[in-house]
Amino acid sequence: xxxxxxxxxxxxLNLIQGNARISNADLAREVNMAPSAVLERxxxxxxxxxxxxxxxVINPVAVQQKLLAFIFIKSKEGFTCSTETANSLAAIPEVxxxxxxxxxxxxxxxxxxxxSAGLMELMRNSLRKIxxxxxxxxxxxxxxxxxxxxxxxxxxxxxx
Amino acid sequence: xxxxxxxxxxxxLNLIQGNARISNADLAREVNMAPSAVLERxxxxxxxxxxxxxxxVINPVAVQQKLLAFIFIKSKEGFTCSTETANSLAAIPEVxxxxxxxxxxxxxxxxxxxxSAGLMELMRNSLRKIxxxxxxxxxxxxxxxxxxxxxxxxxxxxxx
DNA sequence: TCTGAAACACAACATGA
DNA sequence: TCATGTTGTGTTTCAGA
Numbered sequence: 001x002x003x004x005x006x007x008x009x010x011x012x013l014n015l016i017q018g019n020a021r022i023s024n025a026d027l028a029r030e031v032n033m034a035p036s037a038v039l040e041r042x043x044x045x046x047x048x049x050x051x052x053x054x055x056x057v058i059n060p061v062a063v064q065q066k067l068l069a070f071i072f073i074k075s076k077e078g079f080t081c082s083t084e085t086a087n088s089l090a091a092i093p094e095v096x097x098x099x100x101x102x103x104x105x106x107x108x109x110x111x112x113x114x115x116s117a118g119l120m121e122l123m124r125n126s127l128r129k130i131x132x133x134x135x136x137x138x139x140x141x142x143x144x145x146x147x148x149x150x151x152x153x154x155x156x157x158x159x160x
Numbered sequence: 161x162x163x164x165x166x167x168x169x170x171x172x173l174n175l176i177q178g179n180a181r182i183s184n185a186d187l188a189r190e191v192n193m194a195p196s197a198v199l200e201r202x203x204x205x206x207x208x209x210x211x212x213x214x215x216x217v218i219n220p221v222a223v224q225q226k227l228l229a230f231i232f233i234k235s236k237e238g239f240t241c242s243t244e245t246a247n248s249l250a251a252i253p254e255v256x257x258x259x260x261x262x263x264x265x266x267x268x269x270x271x272x273x274x275x276s277a278g279l280m281e282l283m284r285n286s287l288r289k290i291x292x293x294x295x296x297x298x299x300x301x302x303x304x305x306x307x308x309x310x311x312x313x314x315x316x317x318x319x320x
Numbered sequence: 321t322c323t324g325a326a327a328c329a330c331a332a333c334a335t336g337a
Numbered sequence: 338t339c340a341t342g343t344t345g346t347g348t349t350t351c352a353g354a
Contacts, residue, residue: 003222013218020180020214025330037339039332050222054180055309057213058173062163063313068259070230070268083305090306098305099228108230108299112311139268145243145258146250149215149309151272153223183331185347194323199349201321 003048008033010155012041013050017150020054060112067113068141071123072105076132081106088130094122105137116140163208168193170315172201173210177310180214225272227279228301232265236292241266248290254282265297276300 005013011031015022024042028035045051060066075085081100089098089109097110113119119138127133165173171191176182184202188195205211220226235245241260249258249269257270273279279298287293 016216053217056176062210086305099301100303102300140262141259143260145246
């Protein structure tokens with residue numbers, strides 16, 4: 001099912017993606033509509049899964065999650081990269097992202113742990129237990145300059 | 161400044177990170193406190209930047225952002241990896257993440273575009289304009305199995 | 321740092337256009 | 338799909354412990 005979004009929807013998405021706790025009343029003021037109409041649109045966007053979730057972004061350092069790493073994983077299935085392996089990776093709480101990628105490796109995984117010892121433990125315990133993993137290649141992040149998951153949502157041309 | 165979080169704070173963070181729009185009243189019920197006390201804690205967590213932001217997570221496909229890629233970037237400064245280059249990368253709206261990484265390459269960048277043509281355009285226009293970039297190595301994501309930025313926040317032992 | 325109370329604002333729903 | 342109006346609930350502030 002294709003979702004059709006008009007300019008008002010896009011305006012709402014752009015406002016809400018950077019400030020999920022904006023009140024419906026404020027949202028209504030920003031787009032010059034009645035609150036009830038805006039609420040209806042937001043509910044519809046949630047229902048259609050255009051809005052997937054509302055997250056509070058927490059400073060990892062404040063909660064003792066100081067290490068960030070990307071791990072490239074090669075699996076036995078080679079080209080096929082079974083969803084089973086992918087799901088096993090996804091089930092690890094420290095794993096924030098699992099991507100099936102093009103190229104020699106099968107998966108790219110983003111993990112966050114307290115420190116290098118935590119990463120070691122994760123690799124020894126959680127990863128080792130997943131069958132079909134052939135090899136891993138870990139890239140440690142020294143410093144994160146930007147980490148923002150807001151999308152660039154294009155408004156349609158009003159003259160188009 | 162070190163931030164001290166007690167178990168109530170951690171409970172609040174765990175609740176709010178998965179549901180940023182939870183009402184303060186519900187939050188208060190969950191932790192068995194008066195709404196005013198919870199509000200005070202949340203405000204403090206925001207002020208201390210433990211909570212950095214409230215985001216709505218938007219389905220990229222619904223807003224025509226179908227391509228996800230990771231780009232490894234080698235820069236002329238080699239080992240130093242100037243913050244200037246990092247900031248130039250961070251300034252590109254399609255760039256969601258910029259990490260300074262250990263190893264041969266300098267930066268790992270996560271980008272989201274409409275399609276491969278959009279990625280091509282980004283590399284030709286935005287990246288080409290940044291001096292000091294020596295080479296890039298792009299990894300295309302075929303399928304994202306998991307993408308969740310919630311942290312694993314550990315509660316302290318009540319018996320400790 | 322918490323509770324409790326009180327004023328105000330908002331969310332949510334129904335109705336009708 | 339939107340505006341208006343009503344009701345119940347939530348937010349926010351303040352005093353006091």
